[in-house]
Amino acid sequence: DAGITQSPRHKVTETGTPVTLRCHQTENHRYMYWYRQDPGHGLRLIHYSYGVKDTDKGEVSDGYSVSRSKTEDFLLTLESATSSQTSVYFCAIRPGQERNSPLHFGNGTRLTVT
Amino acid sequence: DQQVKQNSPSLSVQEGRISILNCDYTNSMFDYFLWYKKYPAEGPTFLISISSIKDKNEDGRFTVFLNKSAKHLSLHIVPSQPGDSAVYFCAAPSGAGSYQLTFGKGTKLSVIP
Numbered sequence: 001d002a003g004i005t006q007s008p009r010h011k012v013t014e015t016g017t018p019v020t021l022r023c024h025q026t027e028n029h030r031y032m033y034w035y036r037q038d039p040g041h042g043l044r045l046i047h048y049s050y051g052v053k054d055t056d057k058g059e060v061s062d063g064y065s066v067s068r069s070k071t072e073d074f075l076l077t078l079e080s081a082t083s084s085q086t087s088v089y090f091c092a093i094r095p096g097q098e099r100n101s102p103l104h105f106g107n108g109t110r111l112t113v114t
Numbered sequence: 115d116q117q118v119k120q121n122s123p124s125l126s127v128q129e130g131r132i133s134i135l136n137c138d139y140t141n142s143m144f145d146y147f148l149w150y151k152k153y154p155a156e157g158p159t160f161l162i163s164i165s166s167i168k169d170k171n172e173d174g175r176f177t178v179f180l181n182k183s184a185k186h187l188s189l190h191i192v193p194s195q196p197g198d199s200a201v202y203f204c205a206a207p208s209g210a211g212s213y214q215l216t217f218g219k220g221t222k223l224s225v226i227p
Contacts, residue, residue: 004157031213042120042203042219043158050213058214090157099212100146100165105157 003027004106006091012112019078021109023091025071031094032074033103034058034066036087043090049074081113117141118206120218128226133191135221137204140185144206148215149178149189152201161202162189194225 003026013019023032033048035058045058047066055066063085067075078085088110092103119138127133137147145166150158164171164178164187171178177190191198201220208216 033215035217040123040219043205043217045214045216048214056210059216092157094213099207100163102148102160102163103215105159107155107157 004091004093004104006089006106006109008109009107010110012114013081014114015082016080019081019111019113021076021089021091021111023074023076023106025074025093027093027095028071029093029095030071032068033092033094034064034074034076035090035092035105036060037090037108038087046076046089078111081111083113085111086113087111116218117144117208118204118216118218120202120204120221122221123219124222124224126224126226127194129196130193133189133194133198133223133225135189135191135202135204135223137187137189137218138185139187139206141206141208142185144208146207147178147180147187148205149176150203150205150217152203152220158203191223194223196225196227199223199225 005024007022034046035043044060049055049068065077088108090108091106148163149161151161152158162173162176164180180187201222203220204218205215208214
């Protein structure tokens, strides 16, 4: 599992509530990513981080914020969850230094917003 | 605007036969491509990659072919096995510094015993 732990694995929440998903890595890799997977859309990048306190937006960042106060943890927050944010969320790390090195993914968090 | 396209949502193949999964891209600046495999309830796992300086890369039963002039790549699985049944994603490094990874929508492969 490349030393990646996502928590929680499943969550059901109500529209309008805040939600935070956690990604924890056991190694000090610089790059971390949050993706969402939806039927008909594949994997889409939400935000990524290239170091502590260094983050940038991805393709579908609206409605999401992230924080990285420690190398090992990358948090994804939905400030006010909406039904359109029902999805499976994957965290990934980049173990290699080269830009072409593959990403390694966690096993995902399934979020349902009712 | 999709930069990496997988136009076949699904593919069914008999066990032992060849599976061919296709991927097209629009950005001629892409110079590296990766294939990922995903089982239900698991994260995607890296399968094989190819650099644009090559037109073929092989790893066991898996071979990826790249046709730069057509902006097309394909993943061949020979022989296909039931355990190969999964969703396959094509991806390319993108964004500032190319440290992001842009994925296609995926193709669900079903290998029928």
